[in-house]
Amino acid sequence: MPGPSLQDGIDKAGSPVRMLWKPGAAPWTPEVVDREYAGWREEQTAWHEGVAISDLSHHMYDTVIEGPDATRLLAAVSANNYEKFAIGQAKQIVPVNRDGFIVTDGILLRRAEQEYTLSGVPASQHWVRWHGEQGGYDVSFSTDPSSAFRPDKKDPVLFRYQIQGPRAQELVESVFGGPLSPTKFFHTTPVTLGNARFRALRHGMAGQPGYEFIGDWADGAYVKGVLLEKGQELGLVHVGALAYTTASVESGWIPSPTPAIYTHPELEEYRRWLPFFGIEGQRPLHGSFYSDDIEDYYVTPYELGYGRLINLDHDFIGRDALAKAKENVRFAKVTLVFDNDDVRATIAADNRFVLSYARNRIENANGLVGTTYHTASLAPYDAVIALSLVDVEHAAPGTRVEVVWGDHPGPDAPADAGLGLPRIRATVQPAPYNEHARTQYRRD
Template sequence: MKVFEKINGEEMRKTWAERFDSEKSIYGGKSMAFSPAVQAQTSPYGQLAIGEMPTYAQLHSVLIPYEYTGWMDETNSISTTGYIGDWSWLEKIRISGPDVVACLEASTINSYKNLPVGKAKHIVSITPDGKMIGDGIAFREGENQFLLTAGLTMADGQMLKLDGFDIKAETVTSEIYNFHVQGPVSKKVIEKVCDENIDDLGFIRFKDITIAGRKVRLYRGGMSGEIGYELFGDAEDGSFIWKQIVEAGKEFGLRQLGFRSMIVNHLQAFFPTIWIDFMPSNLPKEAQAQTLYRSPVDFGWGNLIDKTRDFPGKDILLKEMESPTHISRTLEWNNEDCISIVASLFDTDQEPLEQMAMPVNTSEMSNGQPPVLPILNKDQQFIGFASNRGYSIQFRKFLSIAYLDINYADLEEEVYVVYGSEGKRQTMIRATVAEVPYKKDNRN
């Protein structure tokens, strides 16, 4: 079964490369740059430590560790102990000036009127037809200053509309590290390494702390679905701070999280991700990617809409909220059907089925076209798409995020995922509709 009739993945990648100099590293040069986490993997003798020699993955021309202690150990730590992960490659833009709020309102669907200094907000940018260009986090550093983080869509002409405003905007990606310390032990680790109590730090708020004499901004938030923190600071201090946290976390079982395991969080805790669960809606028509465009309402983010002002696409979003046609769910893939995929390797009578990368398919995640699969109802009618298929060692299940026709989205309803690439052997996988997020939200 074909997922897309005319989708042009090559056109999508070409367009994106033209918009951003894909040859240029965000860390300042034309060659690949190592992230702070990679730089921290050294022994006292300056060599990579035995047992700490990760392979690398490339994100935005930055090389980050692919895996440390194995994906099973690393993903298991998400809800059992905790981890530190390196998200320094994310785009970071600081904007300031008297028109900063007006600029953000022109660029996103959000309200900033009641956002105090020291607090952050999830922000979303859309096209006039209500589809998402991208999303990110806005940190209010001052009355007229914000730090914005997101993927490459957080740029002038993409999510941001800078023309006509009295503001200063500067890309500071290479100047600031961004580490995630998440999980049940994260608070103990942070308090140990900074030698102070952090009970006063409320959810989605941030403050400055000191770690071994270095200034660090501590933000209480993250994407693990567990209590957690993000750390920001001078990039030159990055590898030093990483080592301090790893050392402090040893007694608590803290793990280092590699790229291979990062997106499991997004699946279990329901954080839909650009290029995986949706595509930026400002791609050219030639890309034929409209099937993968999503609105914030599709993901249950209607609460972000500022209803006190007008902006292009607002009326469309409000109508969607009144009469939604689709909804996001989790799919639990049938265990027996998943086992049959592995069993096909030993079937000498026919071609083996494509195997499922573990815990998620990072190669498809990074090639510019998300690994979406058609979902059918019991009558073999198309009812939606499954994305971000992955294995959860916590739940011992294969899961995926589903974009479903609301008429077939009742919890515990059985649906069918068409598994396998076009032109290769395909099969039907039974799946059960479940809620989002799949795992209990323990962040706050």
């Protein structure tokens, strides 16, 4: 018997916000991978100054989309350009609802003319699959969930190892006996190591040079073993779950924005198809920013910095609204650098690790000007920084603001219940905060 649906969860709670609001929710970290190997500070430093390896084999969902209508389906449900999407290339998929608000992104790799793999949190995968099944497209789907949700604790289908840092190229050349074929950013090239054949994706999560190696799980232990062995002489550092979660903060990627699927009557059937015990029903909201209206948490892809990925020259769900949203961008993506004295006094007196996905209020003397999305300690900068969205008129680097730190109690408390929470002074800086990611990421 199927379990409760997302709509069942909303109906029982009384609203989407009541369903999702969970003060004090523990921050997510990747499954299976150890929290630390060498210590989070050394692991962060490695991708800035040396070379680091991250095992990304366990925490993502992978959905293969294949069939004569695969490209037609994807073009109908996302804003990307598929006419200039090469085999072997990867892109962030940008699906939006009819009002132009993002459903949540993912990494889409084109494996063949009519075959794609969509990876990441499964919200975008659900969106594509539902429209494919409901729309009668000639396409098939197969999904390998994350290790935390894989039945019977089976092995993943794919291994995924990321090598990054200033010495990443040295390690790659040592492993493969020379440089790989010239590869553009976010494109792949086939590689061979012993009897293992797999792909190298030109990519680096924290803005540093590197590759992501992706192949059959059966070859994973061998490939990882060679990478670790060859990396010893270069000081290769294994990145744990804590440090890995911080890479996106400095590279400017906001993970898992609130899916814009909770309110439209026309999406009720979709919500009844989605499970309550899934990403859409369980990813918590908390922080000092609270609203009874879930739509106050929706954002457009332009506000997330995805404008370069949007192609309006084809018909897709939300196209007209997205065209209007381009001219009405409310927020700018920025980095907030917290005042170290305030951090020590408020949240980390012993300089411990800070990680939070809370939606905390960002204020100036006149009130609310934005919200945080992802806050973390970054040892190479000796700082706690927060990837945030602020009103465009307050986005200039050097702007001084305050972050209200802590959780609003939620639906049964008055709207101003969190106004007595401590403040942390902060300074607006660009996003990505990492200079290489900001200036050179796609030029290498």
